[in-house]
Amino acid sequence: MNVELRPNRAQKTRYGIVDCDIHPKMLIEEYRKHLSNQWWSYLQTYGIRPRHGFTKSYPMPKITPQAARRDAWPPGGGQPGSDLGFMQEQLLDLYDMDYGILNPLQPTGQGDQNPEFSAALAFAANEQQLERWTSQDKRLKASVVVPYENPDASKAEIKRRAGSKDFAQVFMLSRAAEAHGRRRYWPIYEAAVEAGLPVGIHVFGYSGWAMTNSGWPSFYIEEMTEHATGQQAVVASMIFEGLFEQYRDLKVVLIESGFGWLPALGWRLDKHWERMRDDVPHVKRPPSEYIREHFWVSTQPMEEAEDPEHVMDAMKWIGFDRILFASDYPHWDFDDPVLALPPSLTEEQRRMIYGDNAKKLYGLS
């Protein structure tokens, strides 16, 4: 193949873009230097033990290898998202981005059945984000990967990273062993608030539970769709467990779950709260108020309505100051910033979504 042309898109996107969902690929071998001999030996003997039971593959087949854009495999070898130079060429430089938030997926130890090993791997993933990415390109900001099924260790990891300008948020996945509002996870939120960091909740996380009320879906297309319903459960749980009454400064970012469903969820929660609020006396205000105060959403994969105005209506309900641009690079469902947003957004709204909202939220200048 003979590829000589790269469109210069920088001029079309002079919005100071902040990409809130970039997936850097790191290999478990890279973690060796950040793991004790004991954990390295444990890894060799017992391996990684995710809750879904598949250690070397996913429960659902992906549409492409590594769920990656076909053109994201680095020419010099390695997996998509593993080569900083190629990421700069395909993303950061091409779109003239101001910042990118790193959201590492596997391997990070999140959800591992051994809670202490999970903590050791999360530490290693954080160290490696600093070494391989944020120290090499100042536009990149790391996420504090926490071993969320081990909340005390999560808290310690957040404290360790607190105050570092290299970390932008605390990082969790949307499918955990219990609903996200449950008390067992509160130490994580407390530490995040103390550290002044938002909590980003990215879809996935094979908790071992099926993602639907009636078991495992048959197809990948269902899994892609159910991420949104999973995040609805996250939102409802956090509100009704009273989390936001306890942690009034807690900020939550819903990553890669779209947002078209959020207004309808708000209406529904409000309606039931009006009638059944004595069931949750610790919830003092209409749920939609907590949504608008505590949640941010990211664009990719945005709902693509036949009539783009319907997407605008959903954005209006959520608030244009609550929506963050995300590309999901290097994954196959990547959103090109030039084409991602509805055409009828004003210049001001565009500027907010592409970068200003994220800069404000993450304290980036």
Next chain:
Amino acid sequence: MGRHVVAAVADIPPGRRKLVDVNGRAVVVFNLGGEFFALNNRCPHKGGSLCDGVTSGLIQSSEPGQYQYTRKGEIIRCPWHSWEFDIRTGQSWCDPGKVKTRRYQVSVEQGAKLVKGPYKAETFPVSVENDYVVVDA
């Protein structure tokens, strides 16, 4: 509009494709068993670079247990969201009525003919001995 010399025939062997610049437009030229086709490189869905996609064929089934795999190499799949386009027509396979990628006429001309014009080969040296791929755009 004009006719643009974009490559020597030998540069794009059968089964291969080449990304070329036609007046600042990215165009991908395919060679399907000796026939040339040119599509706008930009996927009409979300802008992925079609040149970087994989090609496949067409699988059809008349009944359970029976299938025909035809037109091998004639369908290009966008490297991003996997939209598929017929290289011969530019039509999207799943939504042919609404979504298609722009297709350009392509011909093969002898170098001897080209040097006389009215072809545009600003960036491409042409020699009389070879054959060239010419895109109408």
